[in-house]
Amino acid sequence: VQLQASGGGLVQAGGSLRLSCAASGRTFSTYHMGWFRQAPGKEREFVAYIHENTYNTYYADSVRGRFTISRDNAQNTVYLQMNSLKPDDTAVYFCAARSSSGAIMLANLYNYWGQGTLVTVSS
Numbered sequence: 001v002q003l004q005a006s007g008g009g010l011v012q013a014g015g016s017l018r019l020s021c022a023a024s025g026r027t028f029s030t031y032h033m034g035w036f037r038q039a040p041g042k043e044r045e046f047v048a049y050i051h052e053n054t055y056n057t058y059y060a061d062s063v064r065g066r067f068t069i070s071r072d073n074a075q076n077t078v079y080l081q082m083n084s085l086k087p088d089d090t091a092v093y094f095c096a097a098r099s100s101s102g103a104i105m106l107a108n109l110y111n112y113w114g115q116g117t118l119v120t121v122s123s
Contacts, residue, residue: 001023001024001025001027001028001031001097001112002023002024002025002112003021003022003023003024003095003096003097003112003113003114003115004021004022004023004024004114004115005019005020005021005093005094005095005114005115005116005117006019006020006021006022006117007019007020007117008092008093008117008118008119008120009118009119009120010120010121010122011085011119011120011121011122012121012122013085013086013087013121013122013123014084014085015085015121016081016082016083016084016085017082017085017119018079018080018081018082019035019079019080019082019093019095019117019119020077020078020079021033021035021077021078021079021080021095021114022075022076022077023076023077023078023097024076025076028073028076028097029052029053029073030052030099031052031097031098031099031111031112032049032050032051032052032097032098032099032100032101032104033049033050033052033069033071033078033095033096033097033098034046034047034048034049034050034095034096034097034098034104034110035047035048035049035069035078035080035093035094035095035096036093036094036096036107037089037091037092037093037094037119038091038092038094038116039088039090039091039092042091044094044107045060046060046104046105046106046107047059047060047063047067047080047093048060048063048067048068048069048080049069049104049105050069050070050071050078051101053073055070055071057069058104060105062088063082063089066082066083066084066085067080067081067082067083068080068081068083069081078095080093080095082119085119085121086121087121087122087123088121089119089121090119090120090121091118091119092116092117092118092119093116093117093118093119094113094114094115094116095113095114096110096111096112096113096114097110097111097112098110098111098112099111
């Protein structure tokens with residue numbers, strides 16, 4: 001599967017953005033999807049996860065209550081709604097897909113990655 005992330009940009013602290021990740025191929029609904037981010041000089045970190053068909057979600061502590069992951073299997077798209085943004089949320093955001101379940105926060109268990117979209121939050 002090929003992934004294309006979009007929706008990043010510059011926003012003031014307290015603002016909102018919605019990221020999208022469009023997937024190619026007919027098997028999108030069989031993949032668990034995740035969002036990760038990487039800030040300058042830092043390692044890539046887990047942000048959010050959504051199960052392939054139960055749509056169960058899981059979030060990093062740093063974004064829980066502010067970010068919402070969702071998916072539309074008919075449109076082959078996963079979303080990340082980001083509210084109450086903070087300067088610490090500034091990063092390149094990546095969507096990723098995986099076939100296996102478990103250890104959802106581990107980036108190396110995701111099989112496919114999008115190219116990333118930059119989110120900049122000004123103070």
